[in-house]
Amino acid sequence: MNDQFDVTIIGGGTTGLYTAFYCGMRDMKTKIIEYKSDLGGKVSFFYPEKKIYDVGGFYGVRGEDLVEGVEKQALSVQPAIVTGEQIASIEKVEDGSFILTTAAGAQHFSKTVIVASGLGTFDMEGVDLPGSKTHASNIHYTIQHIKQYEGKKAAVISDSRVGVDWALALEGIASEVHLINHGSEFKAVYEHDIDKLEASSVHVHRETRAVELKGEGNTLSGLNLDTGDRLEVEELLVYQGLRIEKSLYEQWGLKTDKGRISVGHDLSTNIEGIFAAGDAAIYPHKTMLIASGFSEAMTAVNSAKRTIDPKAKSQVYSTVIYKHS
Ligand SMILES: Cc1cc2nc3c(=O)[nH]c(=O)nc-3n(C[C@H](O)[C@H](O)[C@H](O)COP(=O)(O)OP(=O)(O)OC[C@H]3O[C@@H](n4cnc5c(N)ncnc54)[C@H](O)[C@@H]3O)c2cc1C
Structure with a gap:
């Protein structure tokens, strides 16, 4: 020393x-x-x-x-x-x-x-929704191992470029990708990424919030949205800032x-x-x-x-x- x-x-x-x-x-x-x-x-x-x-x-x-x-x-x-x-x-x-x-x-x-x-x-801002502490084992704040999403239903909660990047990265790997943005636009996003997003199979939910996380034990299995819809989800990624x-x-x-x-x-x-x-x-x-x-x-x-x-x-x-x- x-x-x-x-x-x-x-x-x-x-x-x-x-x-x-x-x-x-x-x-x-x-x-x-x-x-x-x-x-x-x-x-x-x-x-x-x-x-x-x-x-x-x-x-x-x-x-x-x-x-x-x-x-x-x-x-x-x-x-x-x-x-x-x-x-x-x-x-x-x-x-x-x-x-x-x-x-x-x-x-x-x-x-x-x-x-x-x-x-x-x-460090990442954590998610704080009913159920987020209990069903935490498949909630992630970065994509560390993309293989873990293979063939699974995945959702991304984010209103920023990071979320768009993640959703595009998961497309073709996860069986379904949902991108949930509480606003109508994505922050700091590049125009060509929005073009890619629109041409992709990602389901983009604009002006939508997740209000509750559902699951069993420590495993999340779905999201209740403020639109009244429920999404079945096997892996959830969250980016709410740093x-x-x-x-x-x-x-x-x-x-x-x-x-x-x-x-x-x-x-x-x-x-x-x-x-x-x-x-x-x-x-x-x-x-x-x-x-x-x-x-x-x-x-x-x-x-x-x-x-x-x-x-x-x-x-x-x-x-x-x-x-x-
Ligand atoms: C989502 C995203 C996508 C990107 N995509 C690209 C891309 O495609 N191509 C590209 O070229 N760039 C990209 N960038 C930018 C690129 O990541 C950065 O320019 C690059 O990582 C900067 O590296 P750095 O080592 O200078 O800083 P950092 O990667 O920020 O590393 C700084 C390190 O310092 C440590 N640290 C901070 N303060 C202290 C302290 N007081 N004491 C000890 N350690 C400390 C931190 O923990 C950190 O590990 C992207 C950035 C983001 C966020």
């Missing part, structure tokens, strides 16, 4: 993992600190089964497979990995290095810091814009020695995408490397590092 690292990465999402890999390529002693018990960030949490088409070189890769790949890359350079710890504060000390303190009071020591913690920590505990970037002394950390072209923040990458970072024309995080990770690491060793090369090629493998 008292060891000083060259770089400490806050957040073990796709950006944090790739950052760790690239730190290894730059020969830096690296630690990742992740709040959740598992690595993978938003991809693992929200859409492990979704196919992702916009990461270069991977046309239609499952979220979980992408995380597995980037985790393998990270592990290949053997960073120290701490999970289940939330960084609460960062203090810069006299010699220019940093002490990171977790919510539980543990301290970590580092010459530089790369913040890859997105907007902060997140509880985000925003990282305390401003309290850490970082300059922010819309809750994210303002960075320069070298991914530096206003505090020398702290860099940011991925969804945590903001600059003009920023895209909040996995591939942007990968690219920013490399720049942030190169900047951190040159903070420690100003004579270090500005970048390296993997073929040079891995010439023997």
Whole structure:
């Protein structure tokens, strides 16, 4: 714990993992600190089964497979990995290095810091309807294993893009998919997803609420709707928003814009020695995408490397590092 690292990465999402890999390529002693018990960030949490088409070189890769790949890359350079710890504060000390303190009071020591913690920590809002506590075994808040829906009647309660994504992912796998939205529109949805939804076999129930969950023992078997209808359901997915505990970037002394950390072209923040990458970072024309995080990770690491060793090369090629493998 008292060891000083060259770089400490806050957040073990796709950006944090790739950052760790690239730190290894730059020969830096690296630690990742992740709040959740598992690595993978938003991809693992929200859409492990979704196919992702916009990461270069991977046309239609499952979220979980992408995380597995980037985790393998990270592990290949053997960073120290701490999970289940939330960084609460960062203090810069006299010699220019940093002490990171977790919510539980543990301290970590580092010459530089790369913040890859997105907007902060997140958990799903639970459903609170009559029956939801009792018949809870087949109520889910993310699609973790799509096979479990195979041939079953599934319903999704959501008024957002996440629900549309899930309903489309289940189509063709579940025997029936119902999407229940209490409003008439879906929030933050892309037009082409609505086109897909309309062309799909998903039964969309607009301006409809589930009012009661029915079942036996801990297993849900149906939903009563406020229209008076009853839906037989074997698996229920619910997305009613997130509880985000925003990282305390401003309290850490970082300059922010819309809750994210303002960075320069070298991914530096206003505090020398702290860099940011991925969804945590903001600059003009920023895209909040996995591939942007990968690219920013490399720049942030190169900047951190040159903070420690100003004579270090500005970048390296993997073929040079891995010439023997
Ligand atoms: C439903 C949905 C679909 C998407 N689809 C796509 C897509 O198809 N293609 C694409 O490119 N992008 C997509 N995105 C965006 C993409 O998921 C994000 O850009 C990407 O996951 C950001 O990765 P990250 O590692 O920067 O942040 P995150 O994945 O948010 O990881 C941050 C990690 O930091 C941890 N953390 C936070 N605060 C702390 C703290 N104080 N201490 C320790 N740990 C902390 C969190 O627990 C989390 O694991 C989608 C996003 C959503 C929500």
